[in-house]
Amino acid sequence: MHTEKQIERSAIRKHLHDGMSIMFGGFLGSGSPKGIIQEILDAGIKDLTIIGNDTAMPDTGIGVLVSAKRVKKVITSHIGTNAETGRQMIAGEIEVELVPQGTLAERIRCGGSGLGGVLTPTGVGTLVEEGKTKLSFDGVDYLVERALRADLAILKAHIADEKGNLVYRRAARNFNPLMALAADFVAVEADSIVAPGEIDPDLVMTPGILVDALILSGEC
Amino acid sequence: MHTEKQIERSAIRKHLHDGMSIMFGGFLGSGSPKGIIQEILDAGIKDLTIIGNDTAMPDTGIGVLVSAKRVKKVITSHIGTNAETGRQMIAGEIEVELVPQGTLAERIRCGGSGLGGVLTPTGVGTLVEEGKTKLSFDGVDYLVERALRADLAILKAHIADEKGNLVYRRAARNFNPLMALAADFVAVEADSIVAPGEIDPDLVMTPGILVDALILSGEC
Amino acid sequence: MDAKKLIASRVAQELKDGDVVNLGIGLPTLIPDYLPTDVHITLQSENGFLGMGPLEGEPLPDLVNAGGKACGMVPGTAFFDSAMSFAIIRGGHVDATVLGGLQVDQEGNLANWMVPGKMIPGMGGAMDLVTGAKQVIVAMEHATKDGGAKILKRCELPLTAAGKVTAIATELAFFRFIDGQLVLTETAPGVSLDEIRAKTAADYVVSPDCHAMKLS
Amino acid sequence: MDAKKLIASRVAQELKDGDVVNLGIGLPTLIPDYLPTDVHITLQSENGFLGMGPLEGEPLPDLVNAGGKACGMVPGTAFFDSAMSFAIIRGGHVDATVLGGLQVDQEGNLANWMVPGKMIPGMGGAMDLVTGAKQVIVAMEHATKDGGAKILKRCELPLTAAGKVTAIATELAFFRFIDGQLVLTETAPGVSLDEIRAKTAADYVVSPDCHAMKLS
Numbered sequence A, B: 001m002h003t004e005k006q007i008e009r010s011a012i013r014k015h016l017h018d019g020m021s022i023m024f025g026g027f028l029g030s031g032s033p034k035g036i037i038q039e040i041l042d043a044g045i046k047d048l049t050i051i052g053n054d055t056a057m058p059d060t061g062i063g064v065l066v067s068a069k070r071v072k073k074v075i076t077s078h079i080g081t082n083a084e085t086g087r088q089m090i091a092g093e094i095e096v097e098l099v100p101q102g103t104l105a106e107r108i109r110c111g112g113s114g115l116g117g118v119l120t121p122t123g124v125g126t127l128v129e130e131g132k133t134k135l136s137f138d139g140v141d142y143l144v145e146r147a148l149r150a151d152l153a154i155l156k157a158h159i160a161d162e163k164g165n166l167v168y169r170r171a172a173r174n175f176n177p178l179m180a181l182a183a184d185f186v187a188v189e190a191d192s193i194v195a196p197g198e199i200d201p202d203l204v205m206t207p208g209i210l211v212d213a214l215i216l217s218g219e220c
Numbered sequence C, D: 001m002d003a004k005k006l007i008a009s010r011v012a013q014e015l016k017d018g019d020v021v022n023l024g025i026g027l028p029t030l031i032p033d034y035l036p037t038d039v040h041i042t043l044q045s046e047n048g049f050l051g052m053g054p055l056e057g058e059p060l061p062d063l064v065n066a067g068g069k070a071c072g073m074v075p076g077t078a079f080f081d082s083a084m085s086f087a088i089i090r091g092g093h094v095d096a097t098v099l100g101g102l103q104v105d106q107e108g109n110l111a112n113w114m115v116p117g118k119m120i121p122g123m124g125g126a127m128d129l130v131t132g133a134k135q136v137i138v139a140m141e142h143a144t145k146d147g148g149a150k151i152l153k154r155c156e157l158p159l160t161a162a163g164k165v166t167a168i169a170t171e172l173a174f175f176r177f178i179d180g181q182l183v184l185t186e187t188a189p190g191v192s193l194d195e196i197r198a199k200t201a202a203d204y205v206v207s208p209d210c211h212a213m214k215l216s
Helices: A009-015 A034-043 A063-067 A083-090 A101-113 B009-015 B034-043 B063-067 B083-090 B101-113 C003-012 C027-034 C082-090 C126-132 C193-198 D003-012 D027-034 D082-090 D126-132 D193-198
Strands: A021-024 A048-051 A071-076 A095-098 A117-120 A134-137 A140-146 A150-161 A183-194 A213-216 B021-024 B048-051 B071-076 B095-098 B117-120 B134-137 B140-146 B150-161 B183-194 B213-216 C020-023 C042-045 C049-053 C072-079 C096-099 C103-105 C135-139 C167-169 C173-178 C181-187 C205-212 D020-023 D042-045 D049-053 D072-079 D096-099 D103-105 D135-139 D167-169 D173-178 D181-187 D205-212
Touching (some): A009 A034, A034 A063, A034 A183, A048 A063, A063 A071, A063 A083, A101 A117, A101 A140, A101 C082, A101 D082, B009 B213, B034 B063, B034 B150, B034 B183, B048 B063, B063 B071, B083 B095, B101 C126, B101 D082, C003 C135, C027 C096, C027 C135, C042 C082, C096 C126, D027 D096, D027 D135, D096 D126, D181 D193
Parallel strands (some): A021 A150, A071 A095, A183 A213, B048 B071, B071 B095, B150 B183, B183 B213, C020 C042, C096 C135, C135 C167, D135 D167
Antiparallel strands (some): A117 A140, A117 B117, A134 A140, B117 B140, C049 C072, C167 C173, D042 D049, D049 D072, D167 D173, D173 D181
8 A cells, every 4th residue: 555655665766866964774784774775876876974873794784885985974883894984994985983882872863852962971081072072060071972963864664654653673673763853854664564553552663753755675 | 470570569668768869750640650659658758859740730640749748859840730839839848940841851861871961952041041051053052951860760661571671551651761761779660560571572661671679550 | 703713723724734733732722623624733742642632432541641631542643752752842843833822022932831929830841842843833812811912022921932933823813923023914804903003012014915814 | 711711701700690781792792601500691782682692593583683693582672772772881771891802901991992094993882881881891812912911001092981991801810990990809720920910011909819710
């Protein structure tokens, strides 16, 4: 059944353009929307800023966009599993902003929640504090870490209903629910799409109002 | 079946003392642990600082502690439904710190998450900004709102498993999952207590490691 | 049509199909009754859900609105905690909030949460709603019971938020903030420009397109 | 017993029944094998769950550890998003984190996330873990492959966190930070105090109770 939110995978292309910023769900590829990533690759857009936990491996998850040299900048916590990201960084072909994982989660959450940032102790006394405002309360130093948003978020859900309500499965949840809040356009690849009411309202992990487009996963 | 976490209601008394701070789940009483509140009342402790969304009504939810004059200070977003809180405030018998509801949620979340605070635009240009650090980014002013913790959190869940994993029902969720992170001791009143494994791990709303004591609700 | 129904009916016209809307207690809760049949909105309830509907049949356990009253829910409802509720509110995911006002001024300031020394209910979710919602529509009677102006040059009561109001609907008039200026765009049936001017303390301009409200 | 097994075995003794523990990749993942049968710990996986267990049978969909490898889960597991995962980590709800180190120093500083110009994998969750966990146990070989000291007066590599390490376990020795001072508390079987002194660049004191490790 098609609804206003459900689109063919190729219809995502009208929301793609060179130079855009893209948040991607996933942790080493688990919880990343493979079909949408393939569509972005096929669309040929470039100079992307990508934001997510890691760059997976050269041939998995978001890694394929790095390997195809479509990425200008990565904001991430870890690139150690993708030697190609490291190679491009050292060669000066790609800019990498490394952010502690918990800080990355909070920055994205802030971007989606109307918050300007958070005060975290993580990174105090390390390279991470460079250039940042520091505040001290009750003898503890905190860094002011600022909100992060993107033009597009691409997410992977296990079950969606036609209104866009999402349920994630196991460890594939990770950054997906946070990014659903923090992008101007939110596209979700789901293993199945059911009628509204089929997901118990207590079990919805991302409310449908945050989702702009639903794409049925080819796999399942 | 009893586990280490499940206790008789009266056993909560050894965690109660005069002058302590207590976070309570609930929104106008919905999602407040009535049995634990009754036990606190019966225990006779006083000079309490209570932290929660509202003070319910004089004879419901946390309101009964206000009516019995056990409360020294309230940190809350709304007291309009409890005339007794207002009367005591105007008479100078109780201190009331009014906090915007979304800010209260974030301050509690910070207290439980190791964050020093958040930057919120809410309250800028109002009485709420008095005495607070203000930061400005990209032309937007933010207040630095600081973390909040308590000695004890008293929560209401619909289903708990013996490890303390919790599921809340409908609008009774509200502040409960946030407070589970933010107190030194976390006591939960549950409508039912089941064996570990009976709650689908994807559907747990509060992980059991955050919960110290489980009390079976008298009602259900 | 009494004042409250007129205001609710007019505000309903501001809402578009698909909008996410948070309605304050009292008058704003009448608004869904006046929506055209082809306009479906999703109601956000700040105690933690999206998809609120009218109570149908017996109350269900733990299904209450932000006023603590039993309510219903539509298919596709989602519940969440208070942090998520206000992430949605503060983060700009609510298209419109409609709430009452004690005073509004020509700078878009709203005061509706306390009268010092008299009534201090607290701000509840109002400060976040007014700060975060894309449209902030104040729905209120035009003047106080004593006939005093509520639409002022500058609010005297403590503010709920500064410069966030986008429209004001009263039983006499509809105002919109356009490029930071308060503009009278519509008059209620049978109400003259002079009457509105007499009962409004704020400076405002009358839109060249100012016309009578079209009420259903 | 080889170096890794010896270290894992010793670290296992630091964990108490009921502890919530996050284990880094590599050596730390061996630790559960050395727990006494009456010590049950809950494993936190920073990709978003509590209750990780060893893989049993076929991999289950989307059930992977923070290294991306298929794993198992115990009854009573809970999954959550990355913000909650790090609320738990940063908020002090993890009793112990065990992770490898490139360098550790006598101030309790740890460096384990980059070698400038050579290897820059990123910090992943390590900075939050080291900042937030109640116990931070560094489990590593005592010296570099070239025989250089890794326990230093002051880390030369960029820090993961400042002053947070609580204990160091190597194949030669066990050190604990006591009142801010690095203290040698145990020696590995057959290892002399002189050998440890020779291979350690940091200033430390030898505990009056210093004794040989008791390994199971």
